[in-house]
Amino acid sequence: MLPEIVAATAGRAEIMIDGGFCRATDVVKAIALGADMVCVGRLYGFGMAAAGRDGIFRVLELLHDEMGRTMGLLGVNRLDELDPSYVRAAPSVRPPHVLSAFPYIEAPDDRY
Numbered sequence: 001m002l003p004e005i006v007a008a009t010a011g012r013a014e015i016m017i018d019g020g021f022c023r024a025t026d027v028v029k030a031i032a033l034g035a036d037m038v039c040v041g042r043l044y045g046f047g048m049a050a051a052g053r054d055g056i057f058r059v060l061e062l063l064h065d066e067m068g069r070t071m072g073l074l075g076v077n078r079l080d081e082l083d084p085s086y087v088r089a090a091p092s093v094r095p096p097h098v099l100s101a102f103p104y105i106e107a108p109d110d111r112y
Contacts, residue, residue: 003084006034022099024066028074032082042099 006015017030018039027038040063047059071077074086 002030002033002035020099024063025070027063028067028070028079028082029087031079032086033084 002015002017009015014036015034016037016039017035018041020042021027021030021038021040022042027040030038040059043059043063044056047055047057049055051058071079071082074082076082076086
């Protein structure tokens with residue numbers, strides 16, 4: 001939905017996305033697809049639960065390192081160099097899990 005939202009706003013609003021982002025690669029993809037901001041509250045909570053203030057800092061360090069590595073592999077130096085051409089659809093390699101944005105996406109309609 002992100003590209004459609006970006007197109008609909010046509011630059012008239014900043015786009016902030018939240019959806020359980022747990023990997024910096026997904027943050028980079030969201031920015032490439034037009035997000036101005038990506039929320040990482042779940043990661044923040046995991047870090048705080050694991051080690052308090054230090055855990056939050058460590059999570060942010062890991063996120064920063066992974067973003068830098070991902071951008072390096074893409075051949076870009078700055079976030080503003082990213083655009084949708086850096087993202088393409090790929091088939092799932094495993095089924096969704098409980099921490100997925102949509103863990104029951106393949107559930108039959110009559111289940112509920």
